[in-house]
Amino acid sequence: MRGGELQTSPATAAPVRRRVGPGSSRLLPLVPFVGLIVVWAVAWAVVRPKLATMPSIGQVAHTTQHLWSTGELWRDIGASLYRWGLGFVVGAISGVALGIVAGLNRIVARMLEPVMTFFTAMSGIVWLPLAIVWFGLGTTTVTFVIWNSVFFLVFANTMLGVRSAPRLLDDAARTLGAGRAHIVFHVIVPGSLPHILTGLRSAVGFGWRALIAAEIIGASTGLGAMIYQSKEFLRSDIIVTGVIFIAAIGFVLDTFILAPIERSTVERWGLVSTGRAR
Amino acid sequence: MARVLVRFLIGVVVILGLVFGPGLYGSATAGARLSPALENSPGPVNVTVILPFKPQLFHQQQLEAYGVFAGTNGNRVNVLNVSQDGLHAMAAKYWVKQIVPFKPA
Numbered sequence: 196m197r198g199g200e201l202q203t204s205p206a207t208a209a210p211v212r213r214r215v216g217p218g219s220s221r222l223l224p225l226v227p228f229v230g231l232i233v234v235w236a237v238a239w240a241v242v243r244p245k246l247a248t249m250p251s252i253g254q255v256a257h258t259t260q261h262l263w264s265t266g267e268l269w270r271d272i273g274a275s276l277y278r279w280g281l282g283f284v285v286g287a288i289s290g291v292a293l294g295i296v297a298g299l300n301r302i303v304a305r306m307l308e309p310v311m312t313f314f315t316a317m318s319g320i321v322w323l324p325l326a327i328v329w330f331g332l333g334t335t336t337v338t339f340v341i342w343n344s345v346f347f348l349v350f351a352n353t354m355l356g357v358r359s360a361p362r363l364l365d366d367a368a369r370t371l372g373a374g375r376a377h378i379v380f381h382v383i384v385p386g387s388l389p390h391i392l393t394g395l396r397s398a399v400g401f402g403w404r405a406l407i408a409a410e411i412i413g414a415s416t417g418l419g420a421m422i423y424q425s426k427e428f429l430r431s432d433i434i435v436t437g438v439i440f441i442a443a444i445g446f447v448l449d450t451f452i453l454a455p456i457e458r459s460t461v462e463r464w465g466l467v468s469t470g471r472a473r
Numbered sequence: 474m475a476r477v478l479v480r481f482l483i484g485v486v487v488i489l490g491l492v493f494g495p496g497l498y499g500s501a502t503a504g505a506r507l508s509p510a511l512e513n514s515p516g517p518v519n520v521t522v523i524l525p526f527k528p529q530l531f532h533q534q535q536l537e538a539y540g541v542f543a544g545t546n547g548n549r550v551n552v553l554n555v556s557q558d559g560l561h562a563m564a565a566k567y568w569v570k571q572i573v574p575f576k577p578a
Contacts, residue, residue: 264526265529277492451480454480
């Protein structure tokens with residue numbers, strides 16, 4: 196070694212790995228979105244389709260600004276989020292509560308598993324024609340369809356989670372003198388949280404999609420209704436505006452609300468592995 | 474953990490902002506939309522609601538809740554028999570430009 200310098204021969208030098216900096220890695224998820232916008236802009240500039248077929252980015256931006264300034268977009272977003280929130284909360288609470296109760300009894304769980312799988316496979320939207328007959332057009336029908344989409348999924352996942360909670364923990368708690376209620380709330384429910392949260396995260400997406408489909412037929416307000424009514428006037432700019440808001444709101448609900456909850460609970464407690472690339 | 478919390482708060486703020494933001498903004502700026510002549514007026518009044526755009530069915534239905542709809546003229550919607558509470562509720566709508574006393578043609 197000369198003068199304190201560490202020298203390595205070229206044959207033994209480790210290959211230099213180019214690493215993506217932390218700032219650049221945070222921007223990576225934006226790349227596909229930017230790509231889509233570029234493709235849209237270029238395709239529209241080349242093809243120049245009619246408004247009835249496909250709007251330009253500028254037309255969509257202008258329409259969004261106009262619909263927001265007139266209050267119509269706000270009304271429809273509010274109506275959709277209200278119905279989704281109501282259906283999701285009722286479906287989640289009833290699904291988790293009944294799922295825990297059913298999962299605690301092995302016989303009940305075995306009896307209900309096939310019928311829950313049967314109903315889970317059924318999209319909530321198939322109930323729409325009957326719901327319209329029962330409740331008429333409007334919020335009750337749409338909320339019922341959302342509840343349907345959320346409840347069976349959450350119930351099935353919760354029941355599975357309760358059945359999957361390690362029996363060893365149950366036995367250990369009993370050995371230490373814990374009562375039934377204590378075991379349920381301090382052992383079984385936390386142990387089934389990964390399944391419950393998985394069910395809730397899936398239910399967010401299913402419920403949101405069911406909402407939009409239900410509003411197309413079953414309501415006169417909401418983002419789904421806005422899209423459907425715009426087709427009557429061949430207003431693809433309003434349709435695309437609605438589609439963008441539907442996707443963006445669904446993205447925010449999952450990525451910025453449900454995912455952080457999952458990360459700060461079951462992942463932090465080590466109940467599930469993150470599986471993230473190092 | 475802090476990053477997760479920040480992400481969660483961003484999501485909550487975005488959703489709550491979408492739902493309640495425009496309403497709160499409208500309420501905060503309602504005073505600027507109401508004509509001084511209508512402030513503290515006794516009893517129901519007849520008003521003209523001026524919008525920055527041509528009113529659609531949605532706007533007519535919204536304003537009808539506060540009085541008797543009496544027709545439109547361009548960007549103006551005439552509403553009769555509006556109470557003080559109704560006046561303030563209409564002024565709190567962010568898409569309303571101005572509310573002035575109704576002057577028959």
